[in-house]
Amino acid sequence: DIQVTQSPSSLSASVGDRITITCRASQDISNSLAWLQQKPGKAPKSLIYAASRLQSGVPSKFSGSGSGTEFTLMITNLQPEDYATYYCQQYKDYPLTFGGGTKVE
Amino acid sequence: EVHLVESGGGLVQPGGSLRLSCAASGFTFSDHYMDWVRQAPGKGLEWVARARNKANSHSTEYAASVRGRFTISRDDSMNSLYLQMNSLKTEDTALYYCVRVSRQCDFDYWGQGILVTVSS
Numbered sequence: 333d334i335q336v337t338q339s340p341s342s343l344s345a346s347v348g349d350r351i352t353i354t355c356r357a358s359q360d361i362s363n364s365l366a367w368l369q370q371k372p373g374k375a376p377k378s379l380i381y382a383a384s385r386l387q388s389g390v391p392s393k394f395s396g397s398g399s400g401t402e403f404t405l406m407i408t409n410l411q412p413e414d415y416a417t418y419y420c421q422q423y424k425d426y427p428l429t430f431g432g433g434t435k436v437e
Numbered sequence: 438e439v440h441l442v443e444s445g446g447g448l449v450q451p452g453g454s455l456r457l458s459c460a461a462s463g464f465t466f467s468d469h470y471m472d473w474v475r476q477a478p479g480k481g482l483e484w485v486a487r488a489r490n491k492a493n494s495h496s497t498e499y500a501a502s503v504r505g506r507f508t509i510s511r512d513d514s515m516n517s518l519y520l521q522m523n524s525l526k527t528e529d530t531a532l533y534y535c536v537r538v539s540r541q542c543d544f545d546y547w548g549q550g551i552l553v554t555v556s557s
Contacts, residue, residue: 366543368482375534375550376482381543419482423542427500428472428484 334358336422338431345436349410353434355403355420364424367396367405371416380405410436439463441535441548448554453525459518459535459548467491467513470538473520475531476550483531487538488518503529525555
């Protein structure tokens with residue numbers, strides 16, 4: 333199975349900050365990586381696919397980069413609505429696997 | 438607008454069975470792979486199963502934790518996805534999400550989730 337390791341597991345940030353979350357895959361997954369946002373009591377929402385492509389309607393303050401085994405999600409100008417848990421997910425091979433999540437508080 | 442609405446959850450005893458349904462609307466259901474993803478209370482996301490589209494013979498994939506106990510199926514004429522869950526264990530307790538797979542193979546739309554509780 334492809335293991336996906338996310339760091340940090342939580343981070344404390346202030347409004348207006350720029351934050352970075354890292355995801356590492358245990359083997360080369362090319363660009364088959366997505367980032368999702370989940371707010372408390374809500375279903376996850378897709379933000380980024382193919383490592384760096386924004387889903388329709390997602391603001392450009394969110395950006396993704398990386399390929400192979402190292403990936404990054406960056407959020408600029410953090411706003412109150414951005415406080416959530418973020419997950420990365422690989423879809424290169426089965427079983428599809430998720431990172432453990434990063435809670436932004 | 439894409440809508441995915443799950444139903445069929447509830448409380449079941451260990452060893453019991455339950456069938457989840459997902460009603461889809463707002464897109465051509467038959468064109469897309471569809472998945473189930475679950476989330477145990479206070480935990481992260483776990484992929485459960487996939488049902489490919491008709492062009493791929495409705496073939497399926499499963500997580501090792503549910504293989505042999507769960508069966509994913511779909512009815513394209515009803516725009517519906519199903520998850521038959523047998524031999525349920527306490528560790529199957531989770532919120533189960535119906536998820537659409539995009540043409541780029543990522544998860545682009547999620548249902549609101551349905552709770553399954555396995556407890557005596």
